[in-house]
Amino acid sequence: MAAARVTMAAKGRNAVFVVFSIFLYAPFLAIFILAFQGPQGGLNFPLRDPSLHWFHDLIDPRSLSDFRPAIGRSVILALVASAITTIVSLAAGLAFRRRFTGSATLFYLTIGSLVVPSSLVSIGIGIICSMLGIQMTWWGSALGAQLTWTLPFGVLIMLAVFSHFDRSLEEAARDLGANRWQVLRHVTIPVVAPGLFAVALLSFMLSYDEFARTAVVAGSENTLPLELFAFMSLSVSPTIYALGTVTTLLSIGALVIATAVLIRSANRRRAP
Amino acid sequence: MSGGAVELINVTKYYDRTLAVDGVSLSVAAGEYCCLLGPSGCGKTSTLRMIAGHELADRGDIVVGGRRVNDLPPSERGTAMMFQSYALFPHLTVLDNVGFAPMLRGVPKVERIEESRRLLSLVGLGGWESRYPRQLSGGQAQRAALARALNARPQVLLLDEPLSALDPILRIQMRSELKRMQLELGLTFIHVTHSQEEALALSDRVVVMEDGHIRQTGTPLDVFERPATPFVADFIGGHAIFRGTTGQPGNTVLPSGEILHTQTKFGTGTPVALAVRCDAISFARRSADDNSITARVVTIEHLGALIRVTLKTMDGQDFSVVIPERAERGTRLTVSEIISLYWTVADTRIYAEKQAQPKAA
Numbered sequence: 001m002a003a004a005r006v007t008m009a010a011k012g013r014n015a016v017f018v019v020f021s022i023f024l025y026a027p028f029l030a031i032f033i034l035a036f037q038g039p040q041g042g043l044n045f046p047l048r049d050p051s052l053h054w055f056h057d058l059i060d061p062r063s064l065s066d067f068r069p070a071i072g073r074s075v076i077l078a079l080v081a082s083a084i085t086t087i088v089s090l091a092a093g094l095a096f097r098r099r100f101t102g103s104a105t106l107f108y109l110t111i112g113s114l115v116v117p118s119s120l121v122s123i124g125i126g127i128i129c130s131m132l133g134i135q136m137t138w139w140g141s142a143l144g145a146q147l148t149w150t151l152p153f154g155v156l157i158m159l160a161v162f163s164h165f166d167r168s169l170e171e172a173a174r175d176l177g178a179n180r181w182q183v184l185r186h187v188t189i190p191v192v193a194p195g196l197f198a199v200a201l202l203s204f205m206l207s208y209d210e211f212a213r214t215a216v217v218a219g220s221e222n223t224l225p226l227e228l229f230a231f232m233s234l235s236v237s238p239t240i241y242a243l244g245t246v247t248t249l250l251s252i253g254a255l256v257i258a259t260a261v262l263i264r265s266a267n268r269r270r271a272p
Numbered sequence: 273m274s275g276g277a278v279e280l281i282n283v284t285k286y287y288d289r290t291l292a293v294d295g296v297s298l299s300v301a302a303g304e305y306c307c308l309l310g311p312s313g314c315g316k317t318s319t320l321r322m323i324a325g326h327e328l329a330d331r332g333d334i335v336v337g338g339r340r341v342n343d344l345p346p347s348e349r350g351t352a353m354m355f356q357s358y359a360l361f362p363h364l365t366v367l368d369n370v371g372f373a374p375m376l377r378g379v380p381k382v383e384r385i386e387e388s389r390r391l392l393s394l395v396g397l398g399g400w401e402s403r404y405p406r407q408l409s410g411g412q413a414q415r416a417a418l419a420r421a422l423n424a425r426p427q428v429l430l431l432d433e434p435l436s437a438l439d440p441i442l443r444i445q446m447r448s449e450l451k452r453m454q455l456e457l458g459l460t461f462i463h464v465t466h467s468q469e470e471a472l473a474l475s476d477r478v479v480v481m482e483d484g485h486i487r488q489t490g491t492p493l494d495v496f497e498r499p500a501t502p503f504v505a506d507f508i509g510g511h512a513i514f515r516g517t518t519g520q521p522g523n524t525v526l527p528s529g530e531i532l533h534t535q536t537k538f539g540t541g542t543p544v545a546l547a548v549r550c551d552a553i554s555f556a557r558r559s560a561d562d563n564s565i566t567a568r569v570v571t572i573e574h575l576g577a578l579i580r581v582t583l584k585t586m587d588g589q590d591f592s593v594v595i596p597e598r599a600e601r602g603t604r605l606t607v608s609e610i611i612s613l614y615w616t617v618a619d620t621r622i623y624a625e626k627q628a629q630p631k632a633a
Contacts, residue, residue, distance in 0.1 A: 171326050172359035176373040176424050177347035186372075190363040 028248060035241035043236055054242035067243055070227035073138050077223060078207040081146045085154040085203035086196055093158030114152045118212035121148050126216045136219040145213040150203035161195030194262055201258050275303035275460035276337030276350050276427030278323060283332035285318050292318045294484040300477065305454050305461045307471035310481035316464045317432060324353045324430050337427050352426035356433040358417040360405035366416050367401035373424040391419040411442045431463040435470060447473060468508045472496065480504045502545035502623045512553060512591035514546045527587035532563045534622045543625040552619040553593040555603050562614040569609045581605060
């Protein structure tokens, strides 16, 4: 009887898992399949004469749909946003361990900025830039707009990480002769490294597919999401599916590598 | 390595406005094993942390090895601390943990590894160099923490409740190992504990603290045989305490109306506490002058060769006695039975209660 109940529970759990996976990945699966549409095929099923035609189109500089510059910009932007977010979140995490004047206010302001609608932030930054006569670029104003999105997440994660941090580790390091900088370098940062890694990864992904905040302030050159949107409103071809497939596979690959690194470093510290 | 003396002169510590340590003066000789003993919140850990340099003293002087160290960082005081949680660095192997201090000093790697290995085998952790802290048991983690602290080449080792995280059997084993290590190395050990058993077993000098004050300093025997206050008698354990009021000279009257014979030290009507060693109390009257009290048996615990009987006096004061199992066989105690207990006047120590005591400076 007990075994039967366990099996039932396991079956139920598996069913939920399958439904959840379908819900997450079915839309992508449709795009993945349609990316292999033949030259004469349309945007919808059926799939006619499967080919790599649209993937070729993707890297053909003569075609309208050369996304490589946009991908380059988006990757650079995401790397920079991720680096800044990681460093600032670490600093904020260190600072928030002490109560300083206005720390509570600063905390709520940080969280509050997450609920301001994204397009409003973008328009606001646009207005300020034109008021001050600053030219809007993807590496300037758009970076700023994205940081308003990535920073609060990064800070929240680091607050959680530091809430589990054992301060006696730092005391022990000082006791053994470390100065402030050595404590940070040899103890604090290595101990919170998995958290920093998570912040870097999340802020990279948030920045990479950010649309609403970047839309108004990116200037003349588009990031990948903006380019995609523009391309879709201009002419619709299965190129967009090919592009979606390539970028998604790249992202998944990056995630798998990142997770593997995380798991390895976590395993090293646990029992064999 | 050799030990250094530690001296505290009128050391005071406030947390915000709360007085944690109130004018503590103490001197610990070089190579001595000293235990700071007291209940939680008595200021023992704050005192230790001030010696280590992890807290700053608000007043007073801290002298280690003849140098005033108040303004020196922890690593320049000649002390090393073993933390209650051991505070091993989770991202470093045991070897790198132990080699942390020499790494900071810039000792070449080969030399560093050699010295760390030597210390690891000294503490019995040879062969565990490449493990990570999470792979160690409690006792092993403690040994690693000890080796790491020793590698800072301290004159004085400061231990914050080092045995509290261990299970009872391991605790006793590590206790004797700490003592052996201290004797072998000749270092000064200052060990904070709330366990009177630990303090009595380890120390050359026991320092009993309460409410930020030192209540008594002495050898374990001193403190056990001649507790300076009823608090010390109670905390060090092994004493029955009776509270009452002085009556006629040489008498103390308990709330129950029973009269106990005591030395005359205080005027009539002074609230006093009487302390009697649990093993000085017997069921048989040995002399006509003996003190006696009537009490109800609450529990009987067999401890092997000894029996601990907890009792309640007629006025509701709890105490316990420890008697040889053979002695009990003659009497056959039962729970709830009312019995008489006896002890000599010489074994009765008398203290004025706190409110009547002049305030310690």
